Amino acid sequence: MLKRLLLRLISIAITLLGVSIVVFVAVRLVPGNPVAMMLGPGATAEDAAALEALLGLDKSILVQYWIWLTNVVQGDFGTSISLRQDVLTLVLGRLPATLELAFLALVFAALLGGMLAVTGTIRRGGWTENGIDLWNGLTLSTPDFLWGLFLILVFGVWLQIAGISGRISPQLDLPFTTQFYLIESVLRLRFDLTANLIGHMWMPALALALPLSAMIGQLLKQSLKETMHLDYVTLARAKGFTENQVIWREAMRNALAPTLTLTAVQFTHLIGGTVIVERLFSYGGLGNLAIDAVINRDLPLIQGIVLVFAVIFVLINLAVDLLYAVLNPRLRHG
Amino acid sequence: MSAYLEITGLNAVLRGTRTRVLRDVSLSVSKGQVHGLVGESGAGKSMIGKAILGVLPRAIEVASGRISLGGQDLGVLPLRERLRVIGSQTAVIPQDPLTALNPSRRIGPQMTDRLTRTLGWQKTRANHRALDLLEEVAIRDPERVLHSYPHELSGGMRQRVLIAAAFAAEPKLIVADEPTTALDVTVQKQILKMIADMQTRHGTTMLFVTHDLGVVARVCQSVSILHSGMVMEEADIRTMLTAPAHPYTAALLAATPRYTDPEASLVPVSDTVLAGVAEAIRASDTLWGRA
Numbered sequence: 001m002l003k004r005l006l007l008r009l010i011s012i013a014i015t016l017l018g019v020s021i022v023v024f025v026a027v028r029l030v031p032g033n034p035v036a037m038m039l040g041p042g043a044t045a046e047d048a049a050a051l052e053a054l055l056g057l058d059k060s061i062l063v064q065y066w067i068w069l070t071n072v073v074q075g076d077f078g079t080s081i082s083l084r085q086d087v088l089t090l091v092l093g094r095l096p097a098t099l100e101l102a103f104l105a106l107v108f109a110a111l112l113g114g115m116l117a118v119t120g121t122i123r124r125g126g127w128t129e130n131g132i133d134l135w136n137g138l139t140l141s142t143p144d145f146l147w148g149l150f151l152i153l154v155f156g157v158w159l160q161i162a163g164i165s166g167r168i169s170p171q172l173d174l175p176f177t178t179q180f181y182l183i184e185s186v187l188r189l190r191f192d193l194t195a196n197l198i199g200h201m202w203m204p205a206l207a208l209a210l211p212l213s214a215m216i217g218q219l220l221k222q223s224l225k226e227t228m229h230l231d232y233v234t235l236a237r238a239k240g241f242t243e244n245q246v247i248w249r250e251a252m253r254n255a256l257a258p259t260l261t262l263t264a265v266q267f268t269h270l271i272g273g274t275v276i277v278e279r280l281f282s283y284g285g286l287g288n289l290a291i292d293a294v295i296n297r298d299l300p301l302i303q304g305i306v307l308v309f310a311v312i313f314v315l316i317n318l319a320v321d322l323l324y325a326v327l328n329p330r331l332r333h334g
Numbered sequence: 335m336s337a338y339l340e341i342t343g344l345n346a347v348l349r350g351t352r353t354r355v356l357r358d359v360s361l362s363v364s365k366g367q368v369h370g371l372v373g374e375s376g377a378g379k380s381m382i383g384k385a386i387l388g389v390l391p392r393a394i395e396v397a398s399g400r401i402s403l404g405g406q407d408l409g410v411l412p413l414r415e416r417l418r419v420i421g422s423q424t425a426v427i428p429q430d431p432l433t434a435l436n437p438s439r440r441i442g443p444q445m446t447d448r449l450t451r452t453l454g455w456q457k458t459r460a461n462h463r464a465l466d467l468l469e470e471v472a473i474r475d476p477e478r479v480l481h482s483y484p485h486e487l488s489g490g491m492r493q494r495v496l497i498a499a500a501f502a503a504e505p506k507l508i509v510a511d512e513p514t515t516a517l518d519v520t521v522q523k524q525i526l527k528m529i530a531d532m533q534t535r536h537g538t539t540m541l542f543v544t545h546d547l548g549v550v551a552r553v554c555q556s557v558s559i560l561h562s563g564m565v566m567e568e569a570d571i572r573t574m575l576t577a578p579a580h581p582y583t584a585a586l587l588a589a590t591p592r593y594t595d596p597e598a599s600l601v602p603v604s605d606t607v608l609a610g611v612a613e614a615i616r617a618s619d620t621l622w623g624r625a
Contacts (some may be wrong), residue, residue: 242417
């Protein structure tokens with residue numbers, strides 16, 4: 001067990017190192033450079049050279065990478081070129097907003113997908129299942145940002161019943177000491193603020209959740225339907241259990257594994273999707289910051305954000321592996 | 335002796351069609367008796383058990399007929415009520431012990447969930463009951479088995495667990511669906527004796543599905559011979575063995591392997607007999623088609 005954990009940690013370190021190399025090279029290969037962005041068109045060649053030297057961009061890419069990596073290992077991600085602030089502080093300040101949005105979207109996707117899967121399994125082979133298949137096809141083939149635009153159009157423009165931008169109403173007096181507004185508002189029992197936050201978050205979260213809910217719904221339904229033919233399910237039916245009880249008690253746990261893998265993989269996609277969706281809803285998260293960083297060619301900030309995303313992805317995969325062992329007793333003593 | 339299980343004129347069809355898989359099946363089993371359902375594979379013998387328990391595959395539905403348990407017609411009961419009757423008065427000993435236990439749940443809850451959920455027993459009482467039954471099926475360390483997962487037990491152990499679970503709620507009727515077919519020959523005999531002993535001790539009515547006439551002769555008091563979902567002959571066991579009324583029964587008996595002369599005993603069912611069977615099925619289908 002200890003050996004497996006150790007191997008796992010080593011592989012995580014290698015993954016992150018790889019990501020750091022790719023992002024470091026990639027941001028330097030794309031056209032446009034930060035010096036030109038900062039100085040504007042009227043700058044002289046000497047000014048540009050001076051700024052390049054100041055930022056360390058005159059050194060070779062290998063030397064640059066080595067300096068950056070040794071600093072990162074010590075927890076210093078550098079200073080944002082455009083915002084003149086510490087990258088780590090910036091990123092950690094925005095990360096909670098994105099995490100809360102992503103997890104709310106995950107909850108939406110799991111609830112919606114689970115509901116569709118169970119309903120489709122109970123009513124399998126009928127019009128209800130056909131309807132669910134159709135709906136899932138529709139939600140799956142429409143990308144999250146289009147759902148975002150659609151929701152803005154319907155609820156923000158036509159019906160005008162929901163606010164369409166920001167994370168929380170700006171005129172509110174905020175008692176928060178952390179950036180985890182949603183969690184803190186619940187812990188402080190300020191449910192008025194929770195409601196306000198959810199009121200802002202539900203649309204971007206739903207936009208992110210819909211495609212994932214279709215994947216969860218279809219795959220889980222398929223697994224459940226296969227499980228419903230197995231002998232132990234028939235046996236449970238003969239114990240006088242209703243279809244609903246049979247699904248939840250006997251079938252769900254065994255049918256869940258493939259859906260769990262898919263959800264984990266797709267959850268990382270969903271976090272990737274936050275970049276554009278946060279922009280659509282002017283939601284003050286990491287994704288919005290990332291777009292600004294790219295526009296300004298803010299190399300240290302881009303690198304910091306990508307590395308943080310990479311760490312999140314790695315942790316999600318680790319969590320899923322651990323969850324497998326909980327779900328499947330046969331894996332526990334491997 | 336009163337009949338506990340009574341089936342009259344049961345027809346099952348492929349859902350949405352008139353194609354029958356059970357043809358006008360009637361049989362009755364007296365309280366405490368073991369009734370054999372015998373036939374080749376595909377004869378519909380398991381289907382009858384599934385129809386009684388209401389666990390037919392989705393593609394098959396009951397078209398007509400009456401199934402009653404202890405005088406209670408199951409067909410007229412609303413779903414909830416029927417589930418309660420099935421859950422409290424019947425049980426199954428399944429064919430394959432390797433697939434009949436949920437791999438992700440411990441043995442204990444799988445044995446007791448009928449008691450606690452359907453019958454509303456206290457958890458401790460249900461656990462005591464499970465322990466007693468595991469001892470009755472000669473499992474050595476019942477406490478440990480209750481906390482085990484299915485993959486930690488051997489096939490024979492699992493089948494004994496399933497037998498114990500079937501008797502847990504003192505059901506009036508047990509459907510044993512080829513309970514020894516999937517087992518090693520070495521444990522088959524032992525398991526068969528165990529089922530027979532427990533049936534006698536608990537006085538349970540039993541429907542014993544098998545293709546093995548030797549098994550039928552050992553455990554059943556009466557028997558129905560099936561072909562293509564149709565009862566060819568229903569008789570008590572002595573009559574069936576000594577003076578079979580239907581030529582198909584006689585042919586099946588003749589085809590049963592014997593140790594004394596294995597070569598000569600492997601007689602296939604003759605074409606004349608099969609033609610007779612086909613004729614009977616055709617006649618029944620014509621009647622059904624007119625109805």
